[in-house]
Amino acid sequence: MAEITPSQTVGPYFAYGLTPRKNYDWKDTFGSDLVTADASGERIRIEGQVFDGDGAPINDCMLEIWQADAQGRYASPADSRARPNTAFQGFGRTPTDRDGRYVFDTIKPGRVPGLNDKMQAPHIVMAVFARGMLRQSYTRIYFADEAANSEDAILALVPAERRETLIAPKSLREGRAVYTFDVRMQGEAETVFFEI
Amino acid sequence: MTFYFPAESLGAFPPRLYPDYKSTVKRSPTKPLIIIPHTLSELTGPVYGQDAVQPGDEDLTRQHAGEPLGERIIVHGHVLDEDGRPVPDTLVEIWQANACGRYIHVVDQHPAPLDPNFTGAGRAKTDANGYYKFVTVKPGPYPWGNHYNAWRPSHIHFSLFGHSFISRLVTQMYFPGDPLFPFDPIFNSVPDERARNRMISAFDLDATIPEWALAFRFDIVLRGRNQTPMER
Numbered sequence: 001m002a003e004i005t006p007s008q009t010v011g012p013y014f015a016y017g018l019t020p021r022k023n024y025d026w027k028d029t030f031g032s033d034l035v036t037a038d039a040s041g042e043r044i045r046i047e048g049q050v051f052d053g054d055g056a057p058i059n060d061c062m063l064e065i066w067q068a069d070a071q072g073r074y075a076s077p078a079d080s081r082a083r084p085n086t087a088f089q090g091f092g093r094t095p096t097d098r099d100g101r102y103v104f105d106t107i108k109p110g111r112v113p114g115l116n117d118k119m120q121a122p123h124i125v126m127a128v129f130a131r132g133m134l135r136q137s138y139t140r141i142y143f144a145d146e147a148a149n150s151e152d153a154i155l156a157l158v159p160a161e162r163r164e165t166l167i168a169p170k171s172l173r174e175g176r177a178v179y180t181f182d183v184r185m186q187g188e189a190e191t192v193f194f195e196i
Numbered sequence: 197m198t199f200y201f202p203a204e205s206l207g208a209f210p211p212r213l214y215p216d217y218k219s220t221v222k223r224s225p226t227k228p229l230i231i232i233p234h235t236l237s238e239l240t241g242p243v244y245g246q247d248a249v250q251p252g253d254e255d256l257t258r259q260h261a262g263e264p265l266g267e268r269i270i271v272h273g274h275v276l277d278e279d280g281r282p283v284p285d286t287l288v289e290i291w292q293a294n295a296c297g298r299y300i301h302v303v304d305q306h307p308a309p310l311d312p313n314f315t316g317a318g319r320a321k322t323d324a325n326g327y328y329k330f331v332t333v334k335p336g337p338y339p340w341g342n343h344y345n346a347w348r349p350s351h352i353h354f355s356l357f358g359h360s361f362i363s364r365l366v367t368q369m370y371f372p373g374d375p376l377f378p379f380d381p382i383f384n385s386v387p388d389e390r391a392r393n394r395m396i397s398a399f400d401l402d403a404t405i406p407e408w409a410l411a412f413r414f415d416i417v418l419r420g421r422n423q424t425p426m427e428r
Contacts, residue, residue: 001278001279001280002276002277002278002279002280002417003205003208003278003390003391003394003417004205004206004208004209004278004365004417004418004419005208005365005367005394005395005416005417005418006208006209006210006367006386006391006392006394006395007209007210007365007366007367008210008353008366008367008368008382008383008385008386008395009217009219009366009368009382010353010355010366011353011368012301012303012304013291013293013299013301013303013304014291014353014355015301016291016299016300016301016315016316016317017289017290017291017316017317017318017353017355018289018291018355020317023302024300024315024317025259025315026315026317027250029244029248029287029289029319052222052223053221053222053223053226054222056222058223060303064364066237066240066241066242066361068236068237074236074237074240075242075243076240076241076242076243076360077243078198078199078236078239078240078241078359078360079236079240089242089243090242091242112235112236112237113235113236114235114236114237115233115235120235120237123237125237125238125361127361127364129366130223131219131223132217132218132219132220132221132222132223132224133212133220133223133224134209134210134211134212134214134217134220134382134385135209135210135212135366136364136366137212137225138362140237154232154235157230157231157232158230162227185222185223185224185225186222186223186224186225186226190225190226190227191225192227192230193225193229193230194229194230194231194232195203195206195229195230195231195232196201196231196232196234196238196362
């Protein structure tokens with residue numbers, strides 16, 4: 001048995017290594033546009049802002065998302081069901097900008113099996129990294145227009161008065177669905193984070 | 197192989213709120229985290245295409261026209277799971293300050309020189325035995341604003357994935373014998389001394405290349421155990 005290596009903060013200077021974009025002389029491994037040409041499903045945008053305990057935007061944050069394809073299948077060896085017949089990888093990474101804002105372009109995930117093989121409501125897993133965070137915090141993005149939210153076993157573990165923080169409201173922009181998901185580290189509307 | 201992720205192992209991690217590291221005060225959740233069972237969403241994780249890592253990405257001393265200044269070093273080791281099994285084909289991303297302790301990041305403006313021959317970013321994929329290797333220069337310590345006369349010990353940032361999204365790890369590798377350890381709140385945020393010491397690389401004379409580079413070994417253990425106990 002081996003003991004795990006402790007987590008340490010991503011710090012303030014990760015951008016040139018993990019999210020260089022075009023700002024540094026290095027290549028991105030992952031981007032914020034998850035959509036591949038052959039991916040089936042509804043194209044959606046997820047956008048929001050990340051805030052600290054003073055309500056100030058966190059402009060040196062890195063967000064990562066992980067999701068199933070539109071048929072509810074993960075592009076992972078740990079998902080033993082039929083592999084997605086697309087190049088869709090389901091993983092995205094983005095820094096926040098100077099106003100703490102972020103955007104992901106992706107497709108709406110399908111439902112995936114949960115506890116006791118009961119289907120979960122469509123959701124995306126998000127990990128939050130930043131200076132001042134000694135380890136990542138995990139949350140989930142659910143979609144406001146999904147009736148299945150009311151029967152989701154994970155949402156049911158969240159106190160009712162806090163569930164709203166996980167459910168992204170939908171708007172339409174130029175015919176495309178945009179879901180708004182803000183991350184609040186603290187405060188009255190503090191986002192629900194999960195211990196996993 | 198099916199993996200599970202015992203929650204007890206997380207005892208090795210630092211708390212989210214560690215006031216000696218001041219930035220944690222406004223950036224750590226204050227409400228209780230919700231403990232959830234692991235579903236497929238937690239137990240799966242990304243894999244990468246063949247083009248995620250290009251040949252040469254693991255050598256930080258050959259990304260520019262000339263060679264960077266500083267002590268050339270080899271940093272290598274194995275990525276393992278909690279059973280001590282290798283984690284093959286997993287992505288390892290690193291970033292670090294240059295030999296003077298200066299990051300190329302625009303926000304780092306402390307008065308130490310940038311090195312035109314050093315960016316400080318690299319990536320590698322572990323082989324079938326979970327082995328990875330980087331060539332770089334030893335990063336310098338640098339000052340930061342956490343408290344009066346605060347200096348970070350020399351370190352290299354590591355980012356790893358492993359078997360699932362919950363084995364994802366961002367950590368820092370330190371160098372043996374650093375006199376700054378007792379004064380660094382980030383290093384000391386890890387409560388258990390043995391766990392802290394697992395972040396310190398070991399000088400590796402056997403892997404040192406004579407007349408060329410010193411070597412440091414850093415083995416990394418990610419969350420994840422197999423369903424069946426390993427035979428020994």
